[in-house]
Amino acid sequence: QVQLVESGGGLVQAGDSLRLSCAASGGTFSSYAMGWFRRPPGKEREFVARISRSGATSFYGDSVKGRFTISRDNAKNTVYLQMDSLKPEDTAVYYCAASSGVVRFGATHEYPYWGPGTQVTVSS
Numbered sequence: 666q667v668q669l670v671e672s673g674g675g676l677v678q679a680g681d682s683l684r685l686s687c688a689a690s691g692g693t694f695s696s697y698a699m700g701w702f703r704r705p706p707g708k709e710r711e712f713v714a715r716i717s718r719s720g721a722t723s724f725y726g727d728s729v730k731g732r733f734t735i736s737r738d739n740a741k742n743t744v745y746l747q748m749d750s751l752k753p754e755d756t757a758v759y760y761c762a763a764s765s766g767v768v769r770f771g772a773t774h775e776y777p778y779w780g781p782g783t784q785v786t787v788s789s
Contacts, residue, residue, distance in 0.1 A: 667692035667763050667778050674759060674783030677751055681787070685746040687761030687780055694742040695719075698768045700776055701735060701746045703757035703785075710760070712771045714746060724771060728754075751787045758782040 673685040689697070700715035714735035716723045723735050734747040744761055762776035769775070 667694070667697060669761050669763060669778060669780035671759060671761050671780045671783040674785045676786045676788065679752055679787055679789050681751050682747070682749045683751060683785060685748065685759055685761075685783060685785070687744045687746075689742045689744070689763065692763075692765075695739040697763040697765055697778075699735075699737060699744040700762045700764070700768070700771055701744075701759060702762060702773060702776075703755075703759045704782075705754070705757040710773055712773075713759070715768060715771045716744065748785070751785075753787045753789045756785060756787050758784050
């Protein structure tokens with residue numbers, strides 16, 4: 666069973682960039698499809714981005730498309746989320762998630778394994 670730990674969160678200003686990392690252990694990382702989700706204050710958890718096992722394919726939520734980039738390094742057992750042009754509405758707890766099965770929609774129920782999350786706060 667894979668364990669996930671996010672890092673890289675913090676307090677930044679609008680327009681800044683931030684890179685989140687998610688380190689995986691306890692499994693064969695390249696066998697997991699990976700995703701990033703976030704929970705804004707007072708709202709439900711929402712899809713941010715996901716990436717295939719090889720890293721060849723990625724998808725993004727509409728609110729982050731063109732600003733965020735997901736990538737992975739299977740040799741380092743790590744998935745990244747590069748966040749550029751940050752906005753106050755990007756403020757949330759960010760979670761990485763893993764699935765050893767088929768991911769069709771990037772929905773939360775498709776990912777059995779989750780990290781504890783890292784807080785990102787964007788001030789205006």
